[in-house]
Amino acid sequence: xxxxxxxxxxxxxxxxxxxxxxxxxxxxxxxxxxxxxxxxxxxxxxxxxxxxxxxxxxxxxxxxxxxxxxxxxxxxxxxxxxxxxxxxxxxxxxxxxxxxxxxxxxxxxxxxxxxxxxxxxxxxxxxxxxxxxxxxxxxxxxxxxxxxxxxxxxxxxxxxxxxxxxxxxxxxxxxxxxxxxxxxxxxxxxxxxxxxxxxxxxxxxxxxxxxxxxxxxxxxxxxxxxxxxxxxxxxxxxxxxxxxxxxxxxxxxxxxxxxxx
Ligand code: TMP
Ligand code: ASP
Numbered sequence: 001x002x003x004x005x006x007x008x009x010x011x012x013x014x015x016x017x018x019x020x021x022x023x024x025x026x027x028x029x030x031x032x033x034x035x036x037x038x039x040x041x042x043x044x045x046x047x048x049x050x051x052x053x054x055x056x057x058x059x060x061x062x063x064x065x066x067x068x069x070x071x072x073x074x075x076x077x078x079x080x081x082x083x084x085x086x087x088x089x090x091x092x093x094x095x096x097x098x099x100x101x102x103x104x105x106x107x108x109x110x111x112x113x114x115x116x117x118x119x120x121x122x123x124x125x126x127x128x129x130x131x132x133x134x135x136x137x138x139x140x141x142x143x144x145x146x147x148x149x150x151x152x153x154x155x156x157x158x159x160x161x162x163x164x165x166x167x168x169x170x171x172x173x174x175x176x177x178x179x180x181x182x183x184x185x186x187x188x189x190x191x192x193x194x195x196x197x198x199x200x201x202x203x204x205x206x207x208x209x210x211x212x213x214x215x216x217x218x219x220x221x222x223x224x225x226x227x228x229x230x231x232x233x234x235x236x237x238x239x240x241x242x243x244x245x246x247x248x249x250x251x252x253x254x255x256x257x258x259x260x261x
Contacts, residue, residue: 001025001080011037012050012200023071024083028054028196034219036128041218048076049229050198055079056238057162057197064161066154068193069181084181084194087143090129091151092119093159094175098203099216104131116159118152123179147191151180154193162197166204169235171213174203199229 003025004017014027028047033040051073058070071080094101097111101119120137121129137143143151155178166173179195195201199214206213213232217225233239 001074012047013196018080022083023080025074026079026081026196028077032200032215032218032225034215036125039219043218043225045226046200046229049226049233050196050200051077051079052238053198053229053233053236054196056233056236057165058193060165061158061161061193064157066158066161066193067185067190069183069195081194082183082192084183084192086123086179086181086194087147087151087191088123089132089137089142089179090121090123091155091178091180092121092175093117093155093178094119095159095163096172096174098174116156118155147180147182150191154180158193162202165236167207169237170207171232171235172205172207172210174205176202199232204232 001023002019004019006014007017007024008015011033012029012031014029016025016027018025028051030042030044030047031040032043032046055070055073058068062068062070069081069084071082073079094117095113097107097113098109101107101117102109102111120132120134122132122136122142123129134148137148138145158178159173159176162176163173176197178193178197178201180191181194183190183192202214203216204213205211211228212220212222213228215225217223217228230239
């Protein structure tokens with residue numbers, strides 16, 4: 001597989017073409033952004049951890065029949081993925097109210113929701129990813145009714161699976177964001193899970209202490225983001241001895257860099 005030109009650079013990842021027109025390389029950067037790019041930083045080692053955590057979750061999801069874009073992880077920062085046409089919607093799934101919904105609707109932080117709540121945001125940085133309804137999606141043809149119905153079914157299965165997976169390692173899945181993409185499989189149009197699932201795109205709280213183990217550590221200036229992401233990876237059984245050393249080195253490296261500045 002040959003890496004070719006850069007196709008797209010987002011806030012946290014870069015997509016490169018390959019010599020296979022159906023496959024691209026997804027590169028995980030260390031850049032962290034929040035509040036629609038208003039807050040920015042580089043957190044050494046974050047991309048490595050997200051690459052591993054996302055690979056773990058997406059390959060587990062594929063084992064329960066959730067089709068997704070992951071082909072295989074290539075190295076510490078890159079994975080080969082299937083080229084899809086991303087549906088321009090961020091699907092947010094909430095089990096517990098926190099973050100933007102508490103401010104938007106005045107809901108008390110930490111309120112456990114009766115049922116998982118799905119919200120839709122238009123994927124448009126210039127507009128600040130505004131909240132939209134299913135009616136907007138249909139009115140402006142951002143996705144079809146069949147696509148939305150399929151995605152909703154997938155979302156609920158993904159949520160059930162991920163709640164169980166995280167609960168098993170002492171973590172509460174509070175909320176998360178998913179993206180889906182269109183692809184032709186055996187001549188048939190399908191919608192599959194795309195992008196990443198990582199502590200950048202989920203809210204993860206320790207089951208007992210409710211310590212935040214996700215990007216809120218950056219959003220809220222809580223510090224120790226790398227140790228928190230490393231903790232998630234370790235609990236999921238991803239970091240074995242060698243990668244463990246890497247993660248420790250990454251932690252040391254970032255503290256050395258911080259001191260130097
Ligand atoms: P919110 O409370 O800020 O709306 O975020 C809900 C969830 O979606 C949370 O797990 C973080 C994730 N998310 C992203 O992954 N990307 C985004 O651009 C936003 C706004 C949220
Ligand atoms: N990813 C979004 C940004 O870069 C928002 C967030 O994750 O809080 O601004």
